[in-house]
Amino acid sequence: MADLNIGLLLYIPYRELENRVFAALAEAGFDDITTAQARIFQRIGPNGSRLTELAEAAQVTKQTAGFLVDQLARGGYVERTPDPTDARARLVRVARRGLTAMPITAAVIADVEAEWTAHLGQRRMAGLRDALARLREITDPYL
Amino acid sequence: MADLNIGLLLYIPYRELENRVFAALAEAGFDDITTAQARIFQRIGPNGSRLTELAEAAQVTKQTAGFLVDQLARGGYVERTPDPTDARARLVRVARRGLTAMPITAAVIADVEAEWTAHLGQRRMAGLRDALARLREITDPYL
DNA sequence: CTACTTTTATCAGCTTCTCTGACCATCGCG
DNA sequence: CGCGATGGTCAGAGAAGCTGATAAAAGTAG
Numbered sequence: 111m112a113d114l115n116i117g118l119l120l121y122i123p124y125r126e127l128e129n130r131v132f133a134a135l136a137e138a139g140f141d142d143i144t145t146a147q148a149r150i151f152q153r154i155g156p157n158g159s160r161l162t163e164l165a166e167a168a169q170v171t172k173q174t175a176g177f178l179v180d181q182l183a184r185g186g187y188v189e190r191t192p193d194p195t196d197a198r199a200r201l202v203r204v205a206r207r208g209l210t211a212m213p214i215t216a217a218v219i220a221d222v223e224a225e226w227t228a229h230l231g232q233r234r235m236a237g238l239r240d241a242l243a244r245l246r247e248i249t250d251p252y253l
Numbered sequence: 254m255a256d257l258n259i260g261l262l263l264y265i266p267y268r269e270l271e272n273r274v275f276a277a278l279a280e281a282g283f284d285d286i287t288t289a290q291a292r293i294f295q296r297i298g299p300n301g302s303r304l305t306e307l308a309e310a311a312q313v314t315k316q317t318a319g320f321l322v323d324q325l326a327r328g329g330y331v332e333r334t335p336d337p338t339d340a341r342a343r344l345v346r347v348a349r350r351g352l353t354a355m356p357i358t359a360a361v362i363a364d365v366e367a368e369w370t371a372h373l374g375q376r377r378m379a380g381l382r383d384a385l386a387r388l389r390e391i392t393d394p395y396l
Numbered sequence: 397c398t399a400c401t402t403t404t405a406t407c408a409g410c411t412t413c414t415c416t417g418a419c420c421a422t423c424g425c426g
Numbered sequence: 427c428g429c430g431a432t433g434g435t436c437a438g439a440g441a442a443g444c445t446g447a448t449a450a451a452a453g454t455a456g
Binding site (some may be wrong): 144146170172173174177178181196197198199 | 412414415416419421422423
Binding site (some may be wrong): 160161162172173176192196198199200 | 432434436454
């Protein structure tokens, strides 16, 4: 095993956080959501997003994004409304059930961050967040 | 969108690195490997690993791990040898083709890390690596 | 040494995710 | 208006993951 590459080092805590979030959501009754759906849901902007935007941000094809959005819509997590500025497009917005799930997710993330801060110390945790935010500038295809 | 949660901040650069690695592997003729296979391959120890270990490290079921190892074996990336210490178990080892692919991966990772270091500065990059390595202590199920 | 439990791995069947390719409707521009 | 670009859907297929059931070897208790 020895020292792991930076990719795996990024992936390991990501996966841990994801697991914790899904465990909490399932316990709260949101047991019909999947990781793939969540990765799309996460990228919906405050005023809704177009399918194409979501697909690009999540790095999947439009077809896959559409497939996942349909499921989220069936579950009541999102709704699809026509885009007033473009008759071809439809805006995906967070709906009732999605709004209910969000604070649960936020609470788990806060918990996990607190644990990580306790382990790393405030200084290193702040540095981690700062470094990742800056890294996003050159690695996020959605930006 | 606004400020993203720490999970997504971890995932974005992870995904970028993964994409770069797979692009380079494909260009070098290793176009038959998938991300799922690579996530298993990555966890194989220097002296081989058991299927159960790989499954746990990659956080998939033994069945899934077995399925992926079979594919890796068919591609010549790994080989399965009997475990001398336990007749039930078989050790998964990196084989010829796997050994050939590893330096290509390492080179891409080095390139990407250099880019990230250029963007963040040496100090922040070192801090990032340090923080992630420490985080692994409390988030890696394989440890 | 026998009986029971645990561990390691496999087989079978199914769901979910993701892709490619083909297609349609609308937009925007010259 | 005509035409390329954009936003999205439909159809079909492969990959990846799961649960459940089974088998074989190992470990453990008596």
